[in-house]
Amino acid sequence: MSSSANISPRGTPYQIIIIYFLSLFFSSVSSSSDVELQILLKFKASLTKSNTNVFDSWTSNAPLCDFTGILCNSNQSVLQINLQKQSLTGFLQFDALCELSSLEKLDLGLNHMYGVISEHLNNCTKLKYLDLGGNIFSGSVPDFSSLAGLMFLNLNNSGFSGVFPWRSLEKLVDLRFLSVGDNSFEVSQFPVEVLKLNKLYWLYLTNCSIQGSIPSGIGNLTELENLELSDNNLSGDIPVGITKLNKLWQLELYDNAFTGMFPFGFGNLTNLQFFDASNNELEGDLSELKTLTKLISLQLFENKLSGEVPYEFGDFKYLVNLSLYTNKFTGVLPQKLGSWAEFDFIDVSENYFTGPIPPEMCKKGTMKELLILQNEFTGDIPVNYSNCLSMTRFRVSNNSLSGNVPSGIWGLPELSFIDLAMNQFGGPITSDIGNARSLAQLHLESNKFSGELPLEISKASLLSLIDLSFNQFSGEIPSSIGELEHLNSLYLQENKFSGSIPMSIGSCAHLNNINMAKNSILGEIPKSLGSLSSLNSLNLSSNKLSGVIPESLSSLKLSLLDLSSNQLTGKIPQSLSIEAYNGSFAGNPGLCSPYIHYFRQCSSISGKPDKIPTIIACFLGGTILLLVSLGCFLFMKKRAKDHGRSLKSYSWDVKSFSILSFSEEEIMNSIKEDNLIGKGGSGNVYKVVLDNGKELAVKHIWKSSYTTHNLDRKPHCRSSSLLMKRSGNFSEFDAEVATLSSIRHVNVVKLFCSITSDDSSLLVYEYMPNGSLWDRLHTCKKIELDWESRYEIAVGAAKGLEYLHHGCDPPVTHRDVKSSNILLDEFMKPRIADFGLAKIIQPPNGMDSTHVIPGTHGYIAPEYGHTYRVNEKSDVYSFGVVLMELVTGKRPMEPEYGDDKNIVHWVWSRLQKGDDLVNMVDSSIPEYLREDASKVLKLGVLCTASLPILRPSMKSLVQRLVDAAPLKTPVYKLISVKSSKIEGTEDGIEKLKTYTL
Template sequence: MHLLFLLLCLFSGLIEGSTSSEVQILLDLRNSLGITNSSQGFGSWFSENSPCNFSGVLCDSNGSVSEIDLYDRGISGNNIPFDSLCQLPSLTKLSLGSNLLSSPLTADIRNCTSLLYLDLAFNSFSGAVPDLSPLRNLQVLNISSNYFTGPFPWDSLSNLTELLILSLGDNGYERSPFPKVLMKLTKLYWLYLSVTNLEGEIPSSIANLTKLRDLEFSDNFLSGQIPPEISKLTKLTQLEFYNNSFTGKLPTGFGNLSELAYFDASMNSLKGDLSELRFLKKLVSLQLFYNDFSGEIPAEFGDFRYLVNLSLYSNRLSGKLPEKIGSWSEFNFIDVSTNFLTGPIPPDMCNKGTMKKLLVLENKFSGEIPASYAKCSTLKRLRVSNNSLSGVVPAGIWSLPNVNIIDLAVNGFTGPVGAGIGEAKSLYQLFLANNHFSGELPTEISQAVSLVSIDASFNELSGSIPATIGALKSVVSIDLEGNSISGAIPYSIGDCDSLNTINLAKNNLSGVIPVSLGRLSRLNSLDLSGNDLSGEIPASLASLKLSFLNLSDNSLAGEVPAALSIDAYSASFSGNPDLCINGNARFLRRCSPSDGGSSDKLRVVLTCLIVGATLLLASLAFLVYLKRRRSYDDARDRSAPKKSDSWDLKSFRILTFDEDEILKSIKQENIIGSGASGKVYRVHLASGKVVAVKHIWNSPAPTWAGAGAGSATSAMLATAAPRRLSSMRCREFDAEVGTLSSIRHVNVVKLYCSITSEDSSLLVYEHLPNGNLWERLHTTAGDKLGALDWDTRYEIAVGSAKGLEYLHHGCDRPILHRDVKSSNILLDEYFKPRIADFGLAKILHSAPRDSSTHVIAGTHGYIAPEYAYTYKVTEKSDVYSFGVVLMELVTGRKPIEAEYGENKDIVYWISRMIDSKERVMGLIDRRITKQWALEEAVKVLRVAVLCTARLPAMRPSMRTVVQMLEEAATGRPFAVADGEDEKVEVKLMP
């Protein structure tokens, strides 16, 4: 009896000792995670003695810790004590997923030999993954969405034969062939290998994994054909391998995957028909876009009763869409754009009242828009452009309450634009061009206050422009060219504060040009040609910064305002015989007294004054010349460019200074910056104005004029041969002058003139007193001046986007910047942005769509990923770089930081942090605090993610970027470009 009592006491002591040590292990874990008594949900970790009472902790029947489940608890830490955790003898489950942990995964994890369940996903664990072979009891291993690098220990998985779930994706492992060792894990029913840098072909032994229900290996470098053996995985419900390089046809027998609900093989090079898919009756989502599939869509698709998503765009499919497609379930969207489909649009896809997107543009559909869609109140995008549709648009289409885009362009529609459009409060893009719409533009259109773009060009519209058009405060573009619209241009159009483009050409407009147009400070393009406008050109137009102006073929009279009498507008006034000018331009006749000019007496007086002033200026110029010649022989300021006998000044705007005033200010004390090509100086002019001067040496510069340190370009210039150096700098100078001299845009830096000699070149710009965006976001100078509030950051984002949009879309020939970065975005006194530094710019000539340049240019952290596999640079490369700038604005972080991991950048870092709303909000710069600002910042971050898509084709155009940014303002709908959103919008949670 006494012996039994002693044994019980000894056993009790062992249990108590075990419990005590386990408590200490958990307390060590608590401390490593920075959990305090005030941490929400962790009070029990401070008030309880038994670990079994700690929240998130379970014990077995012996009172020993068996499970630690802290999934999505908002914990953080960078030194997880795996060594002590693995000393818990009964630990079978460790779940730390979806937190803010950044610890390396140490080799101590191998000591957790009792583990059945290990979840570390959606954190910031880094470094190499250690050998996992000791964890032979594991049934669940999930380490996806971290920052793991180096070679993955694939061979160690051969011991983990009990695995049911294996999720390794969204990490940065070294490239490796598809691991055949996985084929031994025959108990797997979930295998997630997306974004793991796999290459090569899928082995035929994939057939061994017959229990698989979910198989995902998207966003890799896999190639070859889909193995026929995959058809033996008959339990699959989800199969995703988008964005690889698979070729060939869907294998025979693929239809045996009868349980398949989610199938995504988009963005590959697959071909053949879709006949194998006709047996997959349980499909919920089918995405095959960006392939080379041909033939007809199987008629059986019309009987699929669970189908809600269908994306087949950008293939070569033909024939008709099955009439009943999408009619059985709560259908969400269809996108079959850019194919060769014919026949009518199926009428019943919104049967259940859930459809959001109807996208069938760029096909050969015919017939009318089915009347059923007029009642589809959930519809957000209706895009049927570039087809052969006809008839009258159902009246209810115009008034759909949630529709963002109505795109009916390039069809044969007739009838009026419905008055119900005033009820479309969410509508921001209205595309009606190249149809046969008739009647008046309804007055109610002014009530569609979210409108950003209106394009009803080349129709048969008549009547007048609604007098209330000024209510459209957000409209950026109005294009009504090629109609029969009459009457006057409404004065209220000057109230459309956001207008960038107005095209009213080739109508029957009469009356005068309204003075109110001069209030449109953002207006960049104005075309009123081919009308019957009369009267004088308002002087207020001179205040606009127009890159395009066309007032030709009207009945205008009188003197052209002096500011418009420049060569850039030489073709803007033809066909107006009663117009004249009083300047030196030769593209119009000079004004005479009969034009309402001054009297003969006054003209004589003015002529005398001009002659006298000319003689005086000539005398002064001669004195300046003599003085300058003497100064050339004097001691020179070592920081000044070498002065020669001949300087060539080319002015691009009206100047209030000469070259001598610039040259004498190129001194060491005036330096405000330096770049790869030379130094930048601040010059205070006698007029009180301040300009910035970039000094570029045409021959090898002395050491004091070298490029700034730390630049790859600088290093190259420093080691180049003199002739090569000179050639490179001349090319940079020519590029910048050629680009900037022709640009007139409020968000592009102004170039006043160039001054050149044999050995030096100077570019004189407007001076921007608030420096550049990089300085304001990332330097101590910016901190001293105060953090940029969100409203300012947002305006910088929109303004910069508009500058790039103009370069890409607003010039006669699109211009590539090729070095978009925050330090090349300058800020004026009101923090309005200017795109600057066009030394790397490239004009894209009228060439095929893939026109590009093969010169690698740009700055580390901003360079698009296509440089890794091609030298081709397109406008989408600028879009990528701008996306990085947006990320800087939203997060306040630099493009390259140590925290992101070795060889990683802000794009990679953000892509790993956007799996939950909480983590997304954690990305926002902490200096942004107001709720409305946080909401807008998240929307802008969404745009940034789109801009930095891995594939250039998936990035929106800058025109779309501008629209999305403007829609990101509080209370405005957010949308992305069609055909570009299905892979990215789900990644960034709302």
């Protein structure tokens, strides 16, 4: 019998029905897969510019569930799209992707996708995971109300702007991860809607344009493990509610305006590992933090915190980063600090710490940076640090440390920066320095170091700066110094060096500054110095140099040359016989010159001066001087007016500060309208062209309004501020002028002499042919200054102020730093000028001199208005304004800032609104340099802090400017999205933040 005979008569219809429905099902599945395949291929086509092979498997012949980055469910429908960090570039079309009916996860983070995210996003109703962070979208964020199942939302750094739809978050009751920071949203209050999302474990609202205070209801989010609210304009106290978040392992509150103390109970956050509340206005001590034993990184710099660091910090077994710089901390650091974990860095600079340096921070051999400058630390450098092979920066300057430096410190192989300046260290530099293969800067100035420089210093081949000034070093300068091919600056002044200047120094092709003044150096000036084409400043004064001045120096373009007070002989080269070098050769009686009339004429017989012409010249010179004096007297008696003011016919007193090549008659004859080049509140400035063609600048200051009533009052600033002290006592005025005249710095304008009478004074300066920085930035003389030029001007001017603040004894406070007082020579090199002398000579009539606010509107530090106290930090504020001018190209006062508002308010208010510093950079600066320029603008912001204690010193600022040097080629910033942060600081100014999921 056949098998068909066994089939039930009713079996055939059932089979037919089953086959029918199966065919319908598979037909439906096939139809659905075809639709989704076309959607994905269309998505691929929109991203044709992408430089990736991720789409190689995305072909029409392949099953869509085999596509790279695609995960399907059991029905072969697209469940997930995972294409994070695939260099995708193109226009994202959400309307198509949301037709994938089973789509639960869409991860397109860290690509280069653009376009507007339309309301079609609401069609993705099954989405649980959405990551669009790290892209370049535009427009507003759409409403999320329909995405009720969403658990993960990341829009961080994705280009969105406008108003964020905070209210739509209320329906996302299952949301656990929310990251929407680093976007240019419109300013809003803290979104209370977020406080209802009590399942959140991750909340990232950094740089999100939020202002106001944090509601105490933040304590409702008890599942939070990560809370980041930095770079906003949040203010008020840190709310007590935060103390309820005991699952937090990371809390980031930096760059806001929080005030007050850490709330009581903050110590409950015992799981906290990363805490950063830097750059706020927090006060009080750290007692609430002493129970946070799991801390790995603690960043509290730039606040107003005080008190001692709790001794418990010494027992923190996981702590690797500690940054407390620029606060008011006192006392001794815990001596076990950093000894337990693989410690990375410490920066406690600019506080009032005392006692010894904790000795075991490099116990695990991983420490990279020790930054404790500007404190009151005492004792030796612990010998343990000799073995810290990982150390890259060792900065302990401006303390009261003493003893010999452990020999191993000099030769640490990764150390790039040694800064021991302004302490009481003694002893030698040991031969270990030959092992310092990474050392770039060596700062030892103002100590008691002694002994000879080891020959091995030439093996530290990366050295670019050596500053050994103001010590007791002796012996010869190593002949091998020419092997330092990267050497840029060599400061050896005020030591006991002897021997000759090595010929090999001419091999240091990058040398820019040489200062060997006030030593006992012998021999001739090496001809090889003339080969240093980059040399800008050469000071060999007050030594025992002999022989002739090499003709090779004529090829150099020096802004400062000082060979005075030596034993040089012979003829001064013609090309060096210029006005700019007046005084450069004084104190060398053996020199002669046919071009500088106040030197003896050179004899035609080699090496033997002719005495008869010299006697005749002296006689004629005396006669001429007598006639000139008589002429000046008659001239001043006859002269009636100068711009509507009369010059009284009293005698003139000339105080010269170098050998002069001009007479007062030449100066007087030039004080006329035709030569007027500038006007100020206290007098006029004239350009004087001497008979020999040399150019000078003369400031004419009238004294008649400087009344006895004003002058009898006690000054409100110390003498180093160049203030007049008593009425009518012009000898004290001369003493202050002499103080200014003694300054010899490449970035400070040179004062040749003062010419005074009873009713006015003339100050004679070197002439700066390129005018002032103000002229070049803001007036009809404006020129397009490239960023490199602006940067060099900023650094040069900062070095000039640094010298006044830290290189003069007592320090000099300028009191009127502004761009019009930064003059530019023929090479656009800056000079600080106008030291406020005229300001105190002629205050407003009837005003109490103790309440004269010195300075210029737009540059005046805020403390002037309520304390009338002036110090170096006031200069720092004014210089911060100059930095803002240089970077933005804007004036200190502009109508766009608003009534009585200045550039400082404009910059700070934009920052508080979430704007990026890069967006404030002058549009004429190329885009690839704007990141570099923004670093300098950031320093301008730092300098203009409202509280003087929060501003850096000029010495610190110079180093920060040097570290912000522009790169020569474009660098494009790559952003990785992870919420952990590596903090590496130079004096604590730089932060590297990396954001990850």
